[in-house]
Amino acid sequence: MQFLDIREADFQAKFDAIVERGEESGREVEEVVLGIISDVRKRGDEALIEYTRRFDRLECDAAGLEITEAEFAKAFAQVDEKDLAALKLAVERVARYHEKQKQQTWLSTEEADIMLGQKVTPLAKVGIYVPGGKACYPSSVIMNAVPAKVAGVGEIIMVVPTPGGETNAHVLVAAKLSGVDRVFRIGGAQAVAALAYGTATVPRVDKITGPGNIYVATAKKLVFGQVGIDMIAGPSEILVINDGSGNPTHIAADLLSQAEHDELASSVLITTDRSFGEKVAAEVERQLKELSREAIARKSWESFGVIIVAGNLEEAIAFSNRIAPEHLELAVDNPFEIMPLITNAGAIFMGHYTPEASGDYLAGPNHTLPTGGTARFFSPLSVDDFVKKSSLIYFTKGGLQRVGKDIVRIATLEGLEAHGKSVSFRLDS
Ligand code: HSO
Numbered sequence: 477m478q479f480l481d482i483r484e485a486d487f488q489a490k491f492d493a494i495v496e497r498g499e500e501s502g503r504e505v506e507e508v509v510l511g512i513i514s515d516v517r518k519r520g521d522e523a524l525i526e527y528t529r530r531f532d533r534l535e536c537d538a539a540g541l542e543i544t545e546a547e548f549a550k551a552f553a554q555v556d557e558k559d560l561a562a563l564k565l566a567v568e569r570v571a572r573y574h575e576k577q578k579q580q581t582w583l584s585t586e587e588a589d590i591m592l593g594q595k596v597t598p599l600a601k602v603g604i605y606v607p608g609g610k611a612c613y614p615s616s617v618i619m620n621a622v623p624a625k626v627a628g629v630g631e632i633i634m635v636v637p638t639p640g641g642e643t644n645a646h647v648l649v650a651a652k653l654s655g656v657d658r659v660f661r662i663g664g665a666q667a668v669a670a671l672a673y674g675t676a677t678v679p680r681v682d683k684i685t686g687p688g689n690i691y692v693a694t695a696k697k698l699v700f701g702q703v704g705i706d707m708i709a710g711p712s713e714i715l716v717i718n719d720g721s722g723n724p725t726h727i728a729a730d731l732l733s734q735a736e737h738d739e740l741a742s743s744v745l746i747t748t749d750r751s752f753g754e755k756v757a758a759e760v761e762r763q764l765k766e767l768s769r770e771a772i773a774r775k776s777w778e779s780f781g782v783i784i785v786a787g788n789l790e791e792a793i794a795f796s797n798r799i800a801p802e803h804l805e806l807a808v809d810n811p812f813e814i815m816p817l818i819t820n821a822g823a824i825f826m827g828h829y830t831p832e833a834s835g836d837y838l839a840g841p842n843h844t845l846p847t848g849g850t851a852r853f854f855s856p857l858s859v860d861d862f863v864k865k866s867s868l869i870y871f872t873k874g875g876l877q878r879v880g881k882d883i884v885r886i887a888t889l890e891g892l893e894a895h896g897k898s899v900s901f902r903l904d905s
């Protein structure tokens with residue numbers, strides 16, 4: 477961790493040097509992934525079965541790739557009653573929040589003889605990628621599947637690798653509760669390829685969402701265009717703005733809640749009170765020792781942890797807006813006063829009793845958020861990601877008469893005669 481002062485002359489350069497993670501050398505990965513994609517395209521299930529054997533040490537035939545109802549039932553039987561209730565609460569709250577995002581089809585009749593509008597249609601089929609192994613989170617299933625369900629997606633297909641055949645009961649239960657229709661035990665670039673192009677067993681989808689490792693992210697980029705994809709998530713980030721109020725123990729825990737995700741995660745505190753910053757630093761050290769994921773969290777905190785002292789809240793906010801953090805906590809006495817000044821952030825957690833983890837699990841908003849400064853132009857995953865819109869246009873003869881001459885004019889100046897005639901013939905008849 478580094479302790480910086482925002483008023484030091486070389487502050488920004490120092491900060492950039494800390495959070496700079498270096499470019500991934502993507503070339504080699506891209507070649508491997510391209511090979512897998514074209515193989516799955518060509519040989520379908522056969523290739524899928526082979527890669528699943530090779531990468532996940534799982535022996536099965538094509539039919540065995542799909543999780544059965546009996547397996548779902550077994551998963552439900554394995555899950556603790558209170559855990560089930562918590563997952564249900566999360567699904568309910570996330571669904572209720574996303575319901576508010578739904579856009580209606582509209583048709584405007586404000587002009588005589590002309591009706592214009594927009595038709596909203598859910599995607600027919602969506603694929604949700606869920607990572608296996610250490611980042612196998614039921615919450616990510618909920619955050620991807622529920623907005624798709626709320627949007628009215630026709631069929632939600634989930635893929636999750638099951639190394640050694642191990643399925644995660646909580647993930648399967650979350651899938652069922654969220655409205656996932658079918659689950660396949662496949663992962664990696666091969667799963668992305670199967671969803672993008674379809675095989676005899678795995679249906680071809682219209683869009684693929686969900687987090688994954690570098691192979692999955694690269695595969696998603698390479699199939700983009702054939703299918704839609706969501707944004708590509710980078711390592712997690714949290715930035716906390718503090719005015720000296722609140723409890724250093726709580727803030728330290730919040731910083732560590734990001735750090736424990738990933739050795740590459742970054743946790744930043746910017747406070748107007750140096751002594752508060754020092755207390756948080758000491759608290760982080762104390763709490764680190766008690767964490768089960770100490771090794772990951774410590775590596776992240778040591779490499780990408782920063783505590784910054786700012787002269788005032790305005791300086792802190794200007795800095796945060798430049799960073800455009802994925803998660804922003806306003807750990808200040810009056811968060812509503814400064815919230816309007818925040819221009820770039822994936823999610824804004826306001827006040828002393830809104831830890832970032834609340835949004836990770838069940839506050840309601842989505843936890844799939846723009847990372848790496850992309851909150852400058854990207855938004856959280858939402859119902860909008862699972863619908864598309866068609867424009868609606870209706871003219872009566874009178875309507876076409878009113879604007880027809882101008883259509884013909886523009887057609888003429890573009891040298892597109894047939895365009896003009898498609899209007900003038902109607903006006904003349
Ligand atoms: N904080 C993560 C999401 C997550 N947290 C899942 C816990 N489980 C996204 O940045």
Ligand code: ZN
Binds near residue numbers: 733
């Ligand atoms: Zn988290």
